[in-house]
Amino acid sequence: MSVLNVVDLQHSFAGTPVLKDISFQVQKGEIVGLIGPSGAGKSTLLRALCGLEKPDSGKIILQNQDIASLHERELRKARQGIGLVFQHFNLLETRTVTQNVALPLKIAGWSAQKRQARVAELLDLVGLSEHHSKYPAQLSGGQKQRVGIARALANDPSLLLCDEATSALDPQSTTTVLDLLSDINRTLGLTIILITHEMEVIRRFAQRVLVLEQGTLVHDGGMLDLLTRSHNPPAIQALLNETRPTLPPQLQDTLTQEPRTDWNVVIRVVLVGASAQTAFLSELTKHFSAQAVLVAGGASLCAGIPTVDMILTLNAPLTDKISRYLSEQTQLMEVLGYVPGHH
Amino acid sequence: MSRVIINLVLQATEQTLIMVLAAGAISLLVGLPLAVIVFSASRKELYGSPWIARPLSLLIDALRAVPFIILLVILLPVTRWIVGTSLGTTAAIVPLSIAAIPYYARIAEIALRGVDTGLIEAVQVMGGSRWMVICYGVIPEALPSLISGLTVTLITLTGASAMAGAIGAGGLGDLAIRYGYQRFNTQVMVAVVIVLIALVGLIQAIGNFAARRAAPQHG
Numbered sequence: 001m002s003v004l005n006v007v008d009l010q011h012s013f014a015g016t017p018v019l020k021d022i023s024f025q026v027q028k029g030e031i032v033g034l035i036g037p038s039g040a041g042k043s044t045l046l047r048a049l050c051g052l053e054k055p056d057s058g059k060i061i062l063q064n065q066d067i068a069s070l071h072e073r074e075l076r077k078a079r080q081g082i083g084l085v086f087q088h089f090n091l092l093e094t095r096t097v098t099q100n101v102a103l104p105l106k107i108a109g110w111s112a113q114k115r116q117a118r119v120a121e122l123l124d125l126v127g128l129s130e131h132h133s134k135y136p137a138q139l140s141g142g143q144k145q146r147v148g149i150a151r152a153l154a155n156d157p158s159l160l161l162c163d164e165a166t167s168a169l170d171p172q173s174t175t176t177v178l179d180l181l182s183d184i185n186r187t188l189g190l191t192i193i194l195i196t197h198e199m200e201v202i203r204r205f206a207q208r209v210l211v212l213e214q215g216t217l218v219h220d221g222g223m224l225d226l227l228t229r230s231h232n233p234p235a236i237q238a239l240l241n242e243t244r245p246t247l248p249p250q251l252q253d254t255l256t257q258e259p260r261t262d263w264n265v266v267i268r269v270v271l272v273g274a275s276a277q278t279a280f281l282s283e284l285t286k287h288f289s290a291q292a293v294l295v296a297g298g299a300s301l302c303a304g305i306p307t308v309d310m311i312l313t314l315n316a317p318l319t320d321k322i323s324r325y326l327s328e329q330t331q332l333m334e335v336l337g338y339v340p341g342h343h
Numbered sequence: 344m345s346r347v348i349i350n351l352v353l354q355a356t357e358q359t360l361i362m363v364l365a366a367g368a369i370s371l372l373v374g375l376p377l378a379v380i381v382f383s384a385s386r387k388e389l390y391g392s393p394w395i396a397r398p399l400s401l402l403i404d405a406l407r408a409v410p411f412i413i414l415l416v417i418l419l420p421v422t423r424w425i426v427g428t429s430l431g432t433t434a435a436i437v438p439l440s441i442a443a444i445p446y447y448a449r450i451a452e453i454a455l456r457g458v459d460t461g462l463i464e465a466v467q468v469m470g471g472s473r474w475m476v477i478c479y480g481v482i483p484e485a486l487p488s489l490i491s492g493l494t495v496t497l498i499t500l501t502g503a504s505a506m507a508g509a510i511g512a513g514g515l516g517d518l519a520i521r522y523g524y525q526r527f528n529t530q531v532m533v534a535v536v537i538v539l540i541a542l543v544g545l546i547q548a549i550g551n552f553a554a555r556r557a558a559p560q561h562g
Contacts, residue, residue, distance in 0.1 A: 050468050080470040090461040093559045094483050103479060104469035135559040155469075 001028045003158055003191045004049075009058035009068075011044055018044045019055065020215045026159075029189045031182075031303075033206030033223070035196055035239060040212040042195050046163055049193070050082050051075045063158055080108050083152030087164035089144045091136040097123065097147050098132045104154040122150040126180060142173030146180060153184070160184075162194045166201055178205050199243040207303050211236050223303050228270050228331040245297030245311050247336065255337040263338040264313040266295075270332035271308040280308070280329060287325065290316035315341055351518060352534050358432045359514035359542070362504045365436045367497045370443035374496075375489070377403070377444065378451035379477060388463050389473050403452075406445040411503050414438055415510060435512030439503060447496045454488035455481055487558040494550025498543050515539055 002025045009022040018041045026032050036042050047053035049060060051067050060067040065078055091100050098119050105115045123129045126146040136144055145165060152160060162181065166174040182205065184190050194206060202209050203223055211219035213235045219226065226232060226240060247255065247266065255266065271280060276299060284292050297310030316322065318335065326333040377399070383389040385396035409417070415438045422437040423429045458481045466480040482489070505516020515535050523532025 052464060052467065076470045076472060078470075079468055082468065084465075084468045086461060086465065088461055090459070090465040092462065092480065092484055094486060094557065103466070106479070107466070107469050107471045107475055137559050151469075 002026065003028045003030075003062065004193075005059070005061040006049075007059040007061070009045070009048065009055050009060065011041075011048060011053070011055040011058075013044075018215050019048070022058070022212075022215075022217050024210060024217060024220055026191055026193065028191055029185065030208060031185050031192045031194065031206050033194045033196065033202035033209045034212060035199060035202050035209060036212035037235065037239070038197060039214075041215040042197075042212055043163070045212065046161060046195050049159075050084050050161060051079055080104070080155045081158050083155070083157035083160040085145070085148050085152050085160065085162040085165040087167050089136070089141075089148045089168075091144060091147055091151075093136050096133050096135055097128060097139070100136070100147055101150045101154060104151060108155055118154065119150075122153060125153070125184070126150045140173065141169050142176050145169060145173070145177050149177070149180060149184070153188075153190075158191065160190055160192045162192065162196075164196055165194070167196065167198065174201070181205070199239045203243050203302050204300075205303065211239070224272055224305065224307070224331075227302065227307065227309060228272060230332060230334050244309055247311055248295060251295060251313075251339050254339045256339075257337050259317075260338055261317075262341055264293075264315050264341040265318050266311065266313050266336040266339055267318075267326070268297075268311050268332070268334045268336055269308070269326065269330040271329070272302075272331045273305055273307075275329060275331065276306040276308040278329075281312075283329075284314075284325070288316060288322050290314050290322065311336065313339065348531055348534065351522070351531070352515075352538060355513060355515045355518040355535070356538055356542070358512070359501065359504050359516070361432055362435050362439055362507065362512065362514055363497055363500045366439035366443050366500050366504075367493070369436070369440040370447040370496055370500075371493060373440075374444045374447035375451050377448040378455060379482075381448070381452050382455040382481070383473060383477060386463070388460065388467070389476065403445040403448050406441070407449065411438070411442050412506055414442055415507065419510075430511040432513050435504065435507035435510065435514075439500060439507060442503060443496055443500055446499065447492060450492035450495065451485075451489055454485040454492055457488060458484045487554045490550060490554040490557055494547060494554070497546050497550070501539065501543055501546070515542075 004026040006022055006024050009019050010017070011019040022045060034042060034045070044053060048055045048068065051070065055068050058068060062078065063081055067075070067078055070078055092103070095103070101119045101122055102115045105118055110118070120129070123132055126149055128143060128146055128150065131139065131143065136147065139147065166177050169177060178201065181192060185192055194201065196202060206223060208221065209219065209223045209226065210217060213233070218233055219236055226236060232240060251266065281292050281294070284290065291314070293313045295311050295313055297308070299306060299308045301307065381396050381399050381403070384392045384399070418438045418441060419429045422434050425437055426434045428434050462480050462484060463476050466476045471479065504512065504514050505519070508514060508517025508520055511517070515538060519532055519535040522528040523535060
C-alpha cells in the first residue's frame with residue numbers, strides 16, 4: 001500500500017527550475033533516504049511534501065489527498081498527518097518538554113486531559129519521561145531531537161519527514177536518534193523519509209535511497225544496488241565515496257592502471273548478506289596460494305544487512321580462474337589498479 | 344524637610360505613577376497589536392502584505408520622530424476633545440500614550456522579529472493557523488523581550504511625564520521645575536530626584552524579575 005505518491009512534481013524559483021519531473025512512491029512502513037548535494041532541491045522537495053511550498057505543477061498524494069492542490073484550511077488539517085523533525089529542533093525555548101510535545105495536540109483540539117495522557121505516552125516512547133518538566137536549554141542535542149521526534153509523532157502521522165535530523169548532532173547522539181527512528185519504524189510501522197547530505201546515515205538506516213541531483217531524481221533503489229554497481233553516475237559516486245573505504249595515500253601514489261609483472265593487484269570487493277559472513281579471505285588464500293592483504297574497509301551493517309566493502313591487494317596475477325572465483329563469491333569485484341609488491 | 348514638602352512630593356509621585364501606568368497600559372494594549380500586525384504583514388510565511396506593513400511602519404516612525412514637547416502642543420485640541428480639558432494629570436495621559444504607542448510598537452515588533460523562522464514553520468507544519476503561530480509560537484518565545492521592552496517604555500514615560508508638567512500635568516517633573524528650578528528650592532529638587540531614581544529603579548527591578556520569570560530556565 002503506498003502512503004505517498006509523488007507525480008511529476010515541478011517547481012522553479014524566479015524561472016530557474018529546482019525540481020524537474022519528480023515522481024516516486026513510498027510504501028507503508030518503508031524507510032526512504034533522500035540524498036543529494038546541497039542545492040540539489042532536497043529542501044524544496046521537503047517543503048513541498050509538507051505543504052510549506054506550493055509546487056508549480058504535479059501531485060503529492062498523501063492519504064488520498066493531493067497536498068499540492070489543497071487550500072489553506074484543508075492543508076492545515078492534512079499537515080496534522082505529517083510529522084516533521086528539524087535539523088535545529090525548532091523547539092519553543094520558553095516552554096517545557098511537556099508543553100512542546102503537547103503543542104500539536106493543542107492545535108488539533110485535544111482536551112487538556114487527553115493531551116496529558118498522550119504526552120506521557122510519547123515521552124515514554126522516546127525515553128524522556130524523567131525530563132518532562134525541563135526546558136530545551138537544559139537538554140543535550142540528542143535529547144532535544146528526541147523531544148522533536150515525540151512532538152512530530154504526537155498526532156500519529158502517516159508519514160514522518162526528517163530534515164537533516166542528525167546533522168547537528170555528535171556521532172553518539174546520531175546513533176541514538178537513528179536507533180530510535182528504527183525502533184519507531186519497526187514497532188509502529190511508521191513510514192519515514194530521511195533527508196540528508198550524509199551518505200553514512202542513509203547507508204546505516206535506509207532500505208531505499210532516492211538520489212536528487214540538480215532537481216532530477218537520478219536514482220531510486222536499494223542502497224546495496226549502489227554499493228554493488230561498478231558504474232554509478234559521478235554525483236552518486238562522489239556521495240558514495242564519503243562512506244566507502246578508500247585506498248591509503250601511500251598506495252594511491254604508486255597506483256597505476258598498467259598491469260606489470262610482479263606487481264600486486266588492487267581490487268575492491270563487496271559481499272552482501274550470507275556471503276559477507278563467509279571466511280572469504282582465507283578461502284582465497286587456500287585455493288590460489290595468493291596472499292590477499294586487506295588495505296582498507298571491512299564489515300558493517302548496511303540497512304541492517306551484513307555487508308563487507310573492502311580493498312585488497314593480491315600478490316598473484318589476476319588469472320581467469322581467480323577472476324571467476326572472485327565474481328562468483330562476491331557481489332562486486334573491481335580492479336582498481338596495480339601497486340609495486342613487497343617481495 | 345517640612346511636612347508640606349513631603350506632602351507635595353507624595354502627591355506628585357502619585358500623579359506621576361498614574362500618568363506612567365495609564366499611558367504604559369494604553370501603549371501595551373494598542374502598541375502590541377500594532378506590532379503583531381506589522382510583523383505578520385511583513386512576513387511572507389504569515390500574511391505577506393507589504394502594502395499594509397510599510398505604511399504602518401512609516402506611521403510608527405513618523406510619530407516617533409516628533410519631539411514630545413511638540414507633540415504635546417499639537418495634541419492640545421485632541422486632548423481637549425477626548426478628556427474635556429487640556430490641563431491636569433488625566434489630560435497628560437493622552438499625549439503620553441500617543442508618544443508611547445509607536446515607541447512600544449517598534450520595540451515589540453523588533454522583539455517579535457527576533458523569533459526564529461524555524462519556529463514559525465514548526466507550528467505551521469503541526470497544522471497551526473497564522474493566529475496559532477502568533478499566539479502559541481511567536482509571542483511566547485518573544486515574551487522576555489516584550490517584557491523588557493515594556494520596562495524601557497515605562498521608564499521613558501517617567502522621563503516624558505516631567506515634560507507634561509509644561510501643560511500643568513502635575514507629577515514629579517512639574518514639582519521639580521516649579522519649586523526646584525523656578526524657586527531655587529534645592530531641598531525639593533533633591534527629594535524629587537531621589538524619588539525619581541527610586542521609581543525608575545523599582546520599575547526596572549520589577550521588569551527584570553518578570554522578564555526572568557518568562558525566560559527559559561538554564562542549567
